[in-house]
Amino acid sequence: MAGKINIKELAKYLNLSIATVSKALRDSYEISEQTKKKVLEAAEKLNYTPNPHASSLRKRKSKTIAVILPEVADNFFSLAINGIQSIAGDKGYHLLIYLSHEKFENEKAIVEECKSGRVDGVLISISSETTDAEHIKKLQAENIPVVFFDREFENIKAAKVITNDYECGQAAAEHLLKNGSKHPVFLSISSSLPICNKRAEGFSSVLINHGIFHKDSILYCDVDTEKMRKQIKKIISKESGIDAIVTSVERVAMQVYLTCHEKNIKIPEDLKVIAFSTLETAPILSPPLTTITQPAFEIGKKAAEILFKSIEKSNYDLASDLIIIPSKLIERTSTKKVRNKQSA
Amino acid sequence: MAGKINIKELAKYLNLSIATVSKALRDSYEISEQTKKKVLEAAEKLNYTPNPHASSLRKRKSKTIAVILPEVADNFFSLAINGIQSIAGDKGYHLLIYLSHEKFENEKAIVEECKSGRVDGVLISISSETTDAEHIKKLQAENIPVVFFDREFENIKAAKVITNDYECGQAAAEHLLKNGSKHPVFLSISSSLPICNKRAEGFSSVLINHGIFHKDSILYCDVDTEKMRKQIKKIISKESGIDAIVTSVERVAMQVYLTCHEKNIKIPEDLKVIAFSTLETAPILSPPLTTITQPAFEIGKKAAEILFKSIEKSNYDLASDLIIIPSKLIERTSTKKVRNKQSA
DNA sequence: TATTTACTCGAAAACGTTTTCGCAAATAAA
DNA sequence: TTTATTTGCGAAAACGTTTTCGAGTAAATA
Structure with a gap:
């Protein structure tokens, strides 16, 4: 009844050996159906649960x-x-x-x-x-x-x-340019993370093709929220000349939006924003946020x-596996083309 | 070098007993500083990591x-x-x-x-x-x-x-009434969960005091997103007469917002919304969402x-502990008073 | 010198499983 | 009947720790 019965006691109760009980519980072919049934019933009745550490140790x-x-x-x-x-x-x-x-x-x-x-x-x-x-x-x-x-x-x-980070970086850039951005930047959180770098490279490749890439097209911010916030403030200020931002990860997008709200910067009129993000709230943000949504x-x-x-299967070789599941660009208001926008 | 050295091999390497090595690793007073140091160094060198299952089993x-x-x-x-x-x-x-x-x-x-x-x-x-x-x-x-x-x-x-769910339920109701709601409802996801019931009860108590409580003041919806969505559609339709919703949990708030956007129902003009939620995006939603934010x-x-x-300490009696950490009502646009709203 | 006392250490018994191997008995084949 | 084969089960050895207890030595006390 009360706590912690082990296989030994269960075996004793059944007048069977520990080995037999163990095998019965694991449905071994060595054990007759009859005794298997008995063992299962007793285990149920005595509320027996095998100790996972013992099992892990042995197996x-x-x-x-x-x-x-x-x-x-x-x-x-x-x-x-x-x-x-x-x-x-x-x-x-x-x-x-x-x-x-x-x-x-x-x-x-x-x-x-x-x-x-x-x-x-x-x-x-x-x-x-x-x-x-x-x-x-x-x-x-x-x-x-x-x-x-x-x-x-x-x-x-x-x-x-x-x-498919590289392609998505391209898609982001193309989308922004198509919608009238002249000076878009990519806001990264790491110069080493491949997801950031590939996205940035895809982004850059498009800018280069359009002849508008320059060294500040890729910017970096800190992962610490406070520091990130300060850096974002500078970037989105109108003096920066930047008219669109691609945020490399979700947290950055959040901070960009919060900062824009705080500083009264209008999206997409003053600044377009497109985010690598799976935020469920993207469609109900103010304004709805264009995302590249990862699966x-x-x-x-x-x-x-x-x-x-x-x-x-220990013979299966993991090393060769490289699976790429594509993301989707979901267009919303935050990158919308603005007709009567006077150039910056 | 490669894989899985155990304490036995470490002991052999050191010309010490297993017991001594074990104690040295656990910094036992029984072992001299000298041998402790030796053991630690060897463990480091041979890349020894104790097996947690064996340890868990024994301890x-x-x-x-x-x-x-x-x-x-x-x-x-x-x-x-x-x-x-x-x-x-x-x-x-x-x-x-x-x-x-x-x-x-x-x-x-x-x-x-x-x-x-x-x-x-x-x-x-x-x-x-x-x-x-x-x-x-x-x-x-x-x-x-x-x-x-x-x-x-x-x-x-x-x-x-x-x-403090009950008080927060009250606070939600008072906040809505103060801001002009005549027919607020509480949207629950469970008739058994205390968090839902207490919030609902607090909410009801205020409505009762104001003489505006009726049986449909507390509504229930499914946890399944699709079903929830359908139920919400009915509730927010203008024919329902409902002019404010308190959502019992975050997921419901999300769906209410999404549905309102879809159905073109204006918040807070047509419907006020206050949510029990810790959504970080609350301040940047369209419109910013009034929340009761749990810690x-x-x-x-x-x-x-x-x-x-x-x-x-096994003598410590858990049963008596009941800790209540209060939530905060954060007022935003979704419950704002609407001046020129003609009564429904 | 004889007796404590402190200090280090080791042998061995757990902890609760799984699994190998062997041994009977029962059945099938010769 | 003898010889194989199958079936059902148990003894015991792992798995890798921790911990109890005792033993041996060295230092301290009487």
């Missing part, structure tokens, strides 16, 4: 995966977690969530933890500070499968599930799928 | 807690996770995240899992379907500490960290704090 499998994220209060990552969970839940896997808070040191410590055998695999979206993949390589050296999602690391042989759920789901493929 | 402590949530793509829960993580991270605890997706059956299965000894404690925000606490009581019977946060269960002796981060943090208090 060298934890039925647990780690998900390492920069943060969780970001719609993209929330949706990705949902995608991951949709697969992990079905497979009976447990989800250990770790937050790096965009700090490389944290990420390293977390990855270190994952080497201990606590988890069977790792899904990771790297921090904006991460420029070195040694920690990940050590993980792989311990034969722990790793799948990058969204925020990958370029110089490493590993499975990755990402979106966050699908990315998480796919990443989990290939991770499990690798966990389940 | 009957997993250094892991479970966080059970209805969903994660909700700002409240994301922030709560941050709060929880801020404490758990410091203490070196691991976070196992489970999603019930608002289904009681899921929740039950998850709680069942937690009984196995996998976790040292449980933080839970119950699903909207949950009306029975037997599963939680079984958990407590196994001596696993449980702390409810936000979405508690009333008929159970357990620690809880919540916000999500603090609730998560406090819940984690008292959970650890109970985990760390």
Whole structure:
């Protein structure tokens, strides 16, 4: 009745050996249907639940995966977690969530933890500070499968599930130019994150083709909200001459909007904004925000799928997997063409 | 070098016993400083990381807690996770995240899992379907500490960290009446969730005092987005006579706004909206959304704090803890008084 | 010198599983 | 009947720790 009955006591109760009980519970062919039934019933009756640590220790499998994220209060990552969970839940896997808070040191410590055998695999979206993949390589050296999602690391042989960042950067630029922008900028949060760089490069390529690229076409801001805010204030001021912004990640878009509201800068008249973001509130913002919406759920789901493929068959080679799931540009008011706008 | 060295091999390398190495690593007083240093160095050099399952098995402590949530793509829960993580991270605890997706059956299965000894404690925000606490009581019977946060269960002796829902329900009603609403309704997602009921009761009490309460002052909608959407469409149609809505949770607010935009219903002229929500985008919505903002981060943090208090000293009695952290009403445009509004 | 006392360390028994192997008994084949 | 084969089960050895207890040595006290 009350707490913590183990397999030994269950065996004693049934007048069977521990081995037999264990096998019966795992539905082994070695055990007759009759005794299997008895064991199951007794287990139910005595409220027996196997100890997962003992099991993990013996089997060298934890039925647990780690998900390492920069943060969780970001719609993209929330949706990705949902995608991951949709697969992990079905497979009976447990989800250990770790937050790096965009700090490389944290990420390293977390990855270190994952080497201990606590988890069977790792899904990771790297921090904006991460420029070195040694920690990940050590993980792989311990034969722990790793799948990058969204925020990958370029110089490493590993499975990755990402979106078509370069093309989307281009699409953003083209969209802005088409709608009358003369001086658009791309606002990045990292000079090392591939998602930022590829988006920026796609963006730049279009500007170059139009002969309007210059060194300030790509700007960088801090991940710290306060600092980011200050930098944004400068950028959006009318003196800057900038008439459109592409925000590299969701948090930046939020801050740009908040700052514009505060400073009374009109979108899209004074400034056009297009955001890489999965914000659900995009259509009801003031004004509705044009987004490049990543397939966050699908990315998480796919990443989990290939991770499990690798966990389940050890011969499966992860390293070759590179999955690209395209994003969608959703046009809304924040980038609308303004007819009677006098040039800046 | 490569993979998986255990304490036995480390001991052999050092010419020491397993016991000594183990104690040295845990900084036991029994071991001399000299050998401690040697052990630490060797551990570092050989890249030794102790196996957590073996340790958990032996110590009957997993250094892991479970966080059970209805969903994660909700700002409240994301922030709560941050709060929880801020404490758990410091203490070196691991976070196992489970999603019930608002289904009681899921929740039950998850709680069942937690009984196995996998976790040292449980933080839970119950699903909207949950009306029975037997599963939680079984958990407590196994001596696993449980702390409810936000979405508690009333008929159970357990620690809880919540916000002042009743007063906020009142505040919402008063705010709406003050700003000219004649027929406000409260839009709930559950007739069992205390957070919904208390908010609704506070709301009702004010309407009763004003003699304008009637049976349709509290309305219920489904948690399923599609169904919710249809129900909202009816409610906000001008024929309904309703001129203000209090949304019980964030997701409902989202759908109300989306539907209003779609149906071209003007906020606050045609309909005032006030939302129980921690949406960061509230101030930049169209129009800015008046919210009752819960201290999500603090609730998560406090819940984690008292959970650890109970985990760390087994004599600490959780059952008596009831912590109430107040929410804040933040007035924005969506509930603004409309001067020249002809009565409906 | 004899006896405590403190200081380091090691042997071995847990913790609760899973799995290998072997052993009977029962059945099938020869 | 003898020889294989199958079926159902149990003993015991892992898995990698932590912890109890005792033992040996060196230092301190009597």
